[in-house]
Amino acid sequence: MQTYKFHVNGMHCNSCVVLTESELGDLPQVKQVKACLPDLSVEVTGEFGEKTNEQIAAELSTTLQPHGYTLSLEKETKIINWSDFYKAIPIAAGFIVVFIALQKMGIVNLVTASEVSYGTAFVIGLIASVSTCMAIVGGLVLSMSANFAKEGDKTKPQILFHVGRLASFFILGGVVGALGSTFQLGIAGTFILNLLVASVLLILGINLLDIFPWVKKLQPAMPTFIGKRVHSLKNINHTLTPMLVGVATFFLPCGFTQSMQIYTLTTGNFWTGAFIMFTFALGTLPVLALLSFSSLGIHKKAQSGIFFKTAGLVVIFFGIFNLINSLVGFGLIPPLFNF
Incomplete structure (x- = not known):
């Protein structure tokens, strides 16, 4: 050996x-x-x-x-494709302009000065589904699908998985929110956790740009043994295994999920926490569902560099927005935006 x-x-x-x-x-x-x-x-x-x-x-x-x-055997020389930014920046800027316009008109309310709204959670879920969630949850879905496909059952396991995932994010999100009320976080505690959420989003966004390798070391993570335990569930051949795996994804080491969990803790409310995590999971559903029933793979596409850089810029925008809102909410700076 x-x-x-x-x-x-x-x-x-x-x-x-x-x-x-x-x-x-x-x-x-x-x-x-x-x-x-x-x-x-x-x-x-x-x-x-x-x-x-x-x-x-x-x-x-x-x-x-x-x-x-x-x-x-040899480490690949990292070549940054700066030309991707020529397309990524206008696309991200367009998204941000539309976002601000809709926010100004009151059509949507993705971000407020005091909280992360359900719309924000949904958008972050969409981005997560093609980055960290695609890596770990997508891999889990593909492996589980292969195991059950051998038994001739392709559809039911996928449905059970997504039902279990949505249900667990709702229930466990509510539990996390309720736990926040027991800690009596106060203004200072809430401010610190909101800063942490903003920091996590900034780190994740910069990492998606894939131009600063050292940022990978800053990413938060749950103990890897948790992820391994969850991933090993796919090998259990039981009718309810897909639902159990879906429930367990709440604990996987996804930075976006963890940022939402941290924010949920600050809500101090079961229902708010439940709906924040549920809408986040709902945001991940379209891509993960497509992955379940097809061979979708964003990582393999020729335009993946443009996509991830665009997503990174948008996440950085949300991170900066949350950072500013935290400082405003704590009274350290005056409001910079009129919405």
Whole structure:
């Protein structure tokens, strides 16, 4: 038995770490896997016979390729495609202009000076569904689908998964909101948590731009063993397994989910927390549902760079907006926007 170290191409967040370790760990010839986000690498211990390192990397890559990752012996030279910004900036600016216009006209109310609204949660859910959620939840959906497809059942498991996911985000979101009331956060506590939400959004947005590798080290994450436990549920062959997996996704290491959970804690209200997390999960539903019933894969598209940079700029906008609103709400600065 020998340990090999490979570079993981395509890894960009803690969800990728969990997915890489879980997928490779399921292989019979692999005994132990340890992925490292800062180094974008993975150490694999197992029995591979007389195969060369190149052959092992190619063999393991076939398992990871459906999720957008490949392994290599040498670290790929990072080439930033600055031309993507030529399209990403106008698209993001257009979204922001429309957002502000609708906000001014009172047609939508995505952001207020004191709270994250349901509309904001929904939009953040949409963005999350094609980034960190796509990595970990999407990988989970694909793996689970493959397992149940072998049994000839393709539709029912997917429906149960999404029902379980939406229900858990509603109920557990409410629980988190209710817990906030027991802590008596006060103005200062709420201010600190709102700053944390804004910081998480800024980090996630900058990471989506994919131009500052060191930002990956700043991403918040739940303990990886939680993600591994959730991911292992897909191998349990039971009728209600998809629903259980859907429920468990509330605890997966997705930065966007965690930012919403932190905000939900500040609401101090069961129903507000429940609907915030529910609308966030509802925002992730369209893409994850398409992924469930098709071979959708944003990471594989030629325009993925433009898309992620656009999404990153929009998330940064929300992060800055939340930061400003937190400072206004605490009385540190006067209101900068008249909505």
